[in-house]
Amino acid sequence: MAILKIARMGHPVLRAVAEPVADPTAPAVRALVADMLQTAEDANGTGLAAPQVHVSRRLVIFMVGSERLTNRPLDQPQGWSVLINPAIEPVGTEVELGWEGCLSVPGLRGAVPRWTKIRYRGIGIEGEPIDRTVEGFHARVVQHECDHLDGILYPQRMTDLRLLHFNEEALRFPVELPGPENVDE
Ligand code: NI
Numbered sequence: 001m002a003i004l005k006i007a008r009m010g011h012p013v014l015r016a017v018a019e020p021v022a023d024p025t026a027p028a029v030r031a032l033v034a035d036m037l038q039t040a041e042d043a044n045g046t047g048l049a050a051p052q053v054h055v056s057r058r059l060v061i062f063m064v065g066s067e068r069l070t071n072r073p074l075d076q077p078q079g080w081s082v083l084i085n086p087a088i089e090p091v092g093t094e095v096e097l098g099w100e101g102c103l104s105v106p107g108l109r110g111a112v113p114r115w116t117k118i119r120y121r122g123i124g125i126e127g128e129p130i131d132r133t134v135e136g137f138h139a140r141v142v143q144h145e146c147d148h149l150d151g152i153l154y155p156q157r158m159t160d161l162r163l164l165h166f167n168e169e170a171l172r173f174p175v176e177l178p179g180p181e182n183v184d185e
Contacts, residue, residue, distance in 0.1 A: 004039045004053040009105050015151040018056045024084040025127040029059070033082050033125055036061050045103045047141050049148030052104050058085045060145035068137040074117065075136030083130060086122035086146050090115040091133060096180040098140055100154045109170055111163035112154045114143045116180055
């Protein structure tokens, strides 16, 4: 196991569209996941995508900690998940602004609109199919991590760049975000 170097905004690996993982149960994939878990925990992250450690493959890890939970029923605390070759679809039309940070954009946080509720599918570390419908923070972290696989960082999803703040200033000057909105398709 090893702590890996995390790519920061500006590195081209973060802008690339990642390739699917050909064999999710390959030993190399297991080794990468072990290193990513160690890297994310060392950096105090709640999620990490393979491109962030310079591996342009469609694999993410994430956890749902109790401190960020919304009070939505499908938003429950959960330990680390491994999600390989994921696909996401929105459930409903509700979009909500929420604060996000990223290990590739250190020191900052921004208010990002995301689908409140999503269904996501993919493959787990044992090769098992994953099919979950979630909402709130769980839905947010999955959308954030999966965006990395398409070369998208959260500032690109922001609709109001006035809400891109340094963490220290955000703690000094908290901003209340508006509630959920429905988008017409
Ligand atoms: Ni990120």
